[in-house]
Amino acid sequence: MSTLKIKKGTSKHSAYDLRDPHSNVIERHTLAVIVDNEAGVLARVIGLFSGRGYNIESLTVAEIDHTGHTSRITIVTTGTPAVIEQIKAQLGRIVPVHEVHDLTVEGASVERELALFKVTGSGDKRVEALRMADVFRASVVDSTLESFTFEITGSPEKIDAFADLMRPLGLSEMARTGVAALARG
């Protein structure tokens, strides 16, 4: 691994400069992209990722300013530090993109995801599913004699953990929204 030769203050992304650009370590970053809410803008963003071979772990999008016609796209992506830097620069070039924030390096942030789980079963398993849902603060949004549908919000890790627990208890269907994230403070 090479040593860092970058002078502090040579780039606007000072926190970023402190990492070794030649590192092969794969990092996960959450990016918030503020875009004009116009036709085709999502296709531009997704096309950039597929065309240049970048990863998308999750992607959410919704309008955030109705009068200003702007939307916020939250993308969770993975790559080496150099690739992450390229992704941000490439996103910044898209004409309807106003801002690109890397929530992973710009200080603390909160990340939340909403998921719905359908768990089918009876007897002990059904009782256990309900008990675990309570522990995870998931709420029951639909129930039949054979199944429960739980709604849960939390970090993606929390939702993964809940899914792992529900699988042996009869998890039959799941829908996740992908991550929404904001910087703290």
Place this chain on the structure above:
Amino acid sequence: MSKPMTGARMVVQALKDQGVEVVFGYPGGAVLPIYDEIFQQNEIRHILVRHEQAAIHAAEGYARSTGKVGVALVTSGPGATNAVTGLTDALMDSIPLVVLTGQVPTFMIGTDAFQEADTVGITRPCTKHNWLVKETDRLPQVLHEAFHVASSGRPGPVLVDIPKDVQFASGQYSPKQKMKTHYAPQVKGDIGTITALADAIAKAKKPVIYSGGGVINSGPAASQLLRELVAETNFPITSTLMGLGAYPASGDNWLGMLGMHGLYEANLAMHGCDLLINVGARFDDRITGRIQDFSPHSKKAHIDIDPSSINKVIHVDMAIIGDVAHVLEDLLRVWKAQGRKTNAEAIAKWWKQIDEWRAVDCLAFEQKGATIRPQHAMARLEALTKDHDRYICTEVGQHQMWAAQYLGFEDPNRWMTSGGLGTMGYGHPASIGVQLAHPEALVINVAGEASWLMNMQEMGTAVQYNLPVKQFILNNERLGMVRQWQELLHGERYSQSWSEALPDFVKLAEAFGAKGIQCQDPKDLDDAIMEMIRHDGPVLFDCLVEKHENCFPMIPSGEPHNKMLLANAETQGQITGTGAVLV
């Protein structure tokens, strides 16, 4: 101020308000209302090409030779899909274009209507930006923004797709002053980093300036400032294929082009330098060769307007995001205000080393025998045309590299070539665009016979508008560049790399109503070239050259700069291992 008018009229009005003089195009059902408006006015000249790809390349030639935005107009469906190669070419080479396409009426979009294609979908990855305009009222704003986006920041092609009902309907036109846009790329560089670069320049012992197409994009002032920087520092300067002419070829500090087919001295200077200053170039793989061994001992500075060019391929120590002219101006101001000096003694020593490399004379060749060598043809073309008001275009292949090596460019915007995409068929239509912008100039397209055939139909355009473009074909009856690679990489198995059943180019020219000249004896070459220059009209010059000439120097794919092959190199199996998978 605004008055109602049809969408079609708005298009023509917006072009006038943007100062457009020439539109390259080809009509069809979905653009008929616009063509009707063009018919009813005289300010904007429409040039009817013979193929939509050529409309885009002609607009590129026009744009690159003037610094203005090039404009093309084509119909929906096949018109738009034919434009795709040109758009991709312009995107790769950062050429500002506004391309207007017709579309089926809004109420038929999505029905597989006649000549419907998802033009914005198809061209999204090959434009800087594109728009489908569904309301006539939005059209003026979009058209004005199109010119703004195409020409600001890193230039590029944009496309506006206009359904036919939008062209017919009326709306409020607004002149360009009314537009608002958030798109405003940063042009001023960070002064702290510029000062750090000035420090590095003062300390450097073995510096080299590596300039690129960004200097041309930035405008004539950038070339002027680059020359000033070289004069101020006495640093050696090399350039990419795209940047030729920014620094004059006759300048003392000129090392010639660098890269895969660059000059020995330029590449060794890049390899051995301790300070590399990249001015508007993008570390293309034709330049870097093997990344790990690229300029291994240098501190690297990079001036570029596009943040995504920074650290994309080569990690740099000093990144300055901004426009070349703005940054160089600040750099020179800092340099002079602080009364800085270079390490003249070390620089003199460095020049001594460079002069030794220069003495290798890597472009030397001998013209003997009865066959014209392509290098000789280029050297003679240079000698006989260099004092003219001259513009050079090229096609793609060996001839393109020989043109870059043997022709000298004294000014920016004089050299039009397809660098990034390497589009055979670019040069002929590009030369038409250049000639339209510079009617009195000598415009020459240095071509290979195979490339030239790809857009040969444009001979008709040249004749129709009496554009005296000179098509100078180095005819080796081979897809020469492909043949060279097969020699180096595939054991001389020349699969499909020759041009058979070639037309008689003289007769072909005559069939179009142009002049044809053939030359095959070295003794006749000068007279033939003079005849070409003197002829007031389009000329197709068929220069029969040595068929198996290789283009050297060459850095084989995947090799570092100091592993260059020079003329008469052993060519068998030169590209092996990981280099073999590279293009």
